[in-house]
Amino acid sequence: MNLRFRLQVDLRDRSVIQKLFAETKFDAVIHFAGLKAVGESVEKPLLYYDNNVIGTITLLEVMAAHGCKNLVFSSSATVYGWPKEVPCTEESPLSAVNPYGRTKLFIEEICRDVHHSDPEWKIILLRYFNPVGAHPSGHIGEDPRGIPNNLMPFVQQVAVGRRPALTVFGNDYATKDGTGVRDYIHVVDLADGHIAALRKLSDSKIGCEVYNLGTGKGTSVLEMVAAFERASGKKIPLVMAGRRAGDAEIVYASTKKAERELNWRARYGIEEMCRDQWNWASKNPYGYGSPESNGVMK
């Protein structure tokens, strides 16, 4: 069994959202709807500004009109840009280095302004670090269209034989093994972070608050690949390539604020992330698609 979640509502379509809110009384909204590929955002910035920014402004307006003023928004560690210091705390300087990042930064600023104008609004901005893994059931996982932009979906496609080798962008960074370091977080931990955020919205008098969702640990590309090889028993051939423009060297979270205020912390490490990623991959080598379609879902 594959579970498929496809919400076909266009956030930018005000009349549709208005109808949704007129029909149902919502206590809160978790707003995950955003395009998220950095490279695509550089090529098609208006697509990103339209989908992410117009979508969010429209949603906020309709929510306000219906008196629903509780929001959890999926922001991203991308708002730390190329951090000068790690770990990134919620007070670290913000910058955006591509249109995707700017959509997140703009939306964060819009949310702060909205709360400031009307303190009835309670907004939690969750800055995701690098979500990986899959549901432990093996039924729900990530299935990107086209060439994956992120490390683990690419590793997974190599492991199941859909791609010959993993390209590693840069092995001359000032990190333990020269490859980029990120803070990978298991998607189940990430999901739990949203529950904690929802609880926070209803429990206390917060305003517009930001929390990092990460593990607080930095893992290099080569460390992650090694962990996946252990979990899967598969060898991942590597091709070393130059640095990719725009990539930061080392990014990981300070998780203290989320631990303290959301009473949440990540429970899983990279072993579990790779175990569940492989469980999903081996059960669904072509994701939600088929071998004939090379993974493209009809």
Next chain:
Amino acid sequence: MNLRFRLQVDLRDRSVIQKLFAETKFDAVIHFAGLKAVGESVEKPLLYYDNNVIGTITLLEVMAAHGCKNLVFSSSATVYGWPKEVPCTEESPLSAVNPYGRTKLFIEEICRDVHHSDPEWKIILLRYFNPVGAHPSGHIGEDPRGIPNNLMPFVQQVAVGRRPALTVFGNDYATKDGTGVRDYIHVVDLADGHIAALRKLSDSKIGCEVYNLGTGKGTSVLEMVAAFERASGKKIPLVMAGRRAGDAEIVYASTKKAERELNWRARYGIEEMCRDQWNWASKNPYGYGSPESNGVMK
């Protein structure tokens, strides 16, 4: 005779804009459509993000779809925030200190991304300083609804007897007479700057370029009031009040880049600005409205 210009197109209404572009081949667009009251933007941020940001994204998308990729956009000196150094050059650090300012900053960044993604786009961002005055004919001038947010419309309403006194926000700034210093520019000079920008779009291979439109001269509130008193022969009673939150101390433009690259410079000084402001005011004491409506146009 009063000339009235009211364009009733809602930029956010994609189908209307599409129809407009389908019916007419435009060589270039000058996009002036924006809400501009700082205080209102703090109270109603979504109104500003909706009107200014959604409007611009929608316009850019429709322009791209119709192959019209020449834009002159009305930005603002507000993107210099509270400048650490004056004059502000086009390379000065940018910041926004209220939602109105953020809409301008966001749109500038969106325009840069759009040009970067498709070099066919030629975009000129004009950073207006403080436009004042009126057309010398006395037929066209500013007629703000409600209490004017800006100095000169307020002065004008005092001069014609519609308000008892001018409130001066702050007379303890580190300026020549303690009042805030701004770079006032005659609206006719500003209009000429747009013609120069349009010419620049068609004449040379520019990309996304920014120009200050100001005179390069800083004038204090008291200096401006004195000039208006000379031009009008009216005494403007003053009420001194505390600083207004968010106001910068001293802001004026470097105009070198516009002089060099647009072959444009402001021709009028504060004497002409006040002369034409008074000419408009005395011919139209209630703007486009009537005494009965206290200036509200039906």
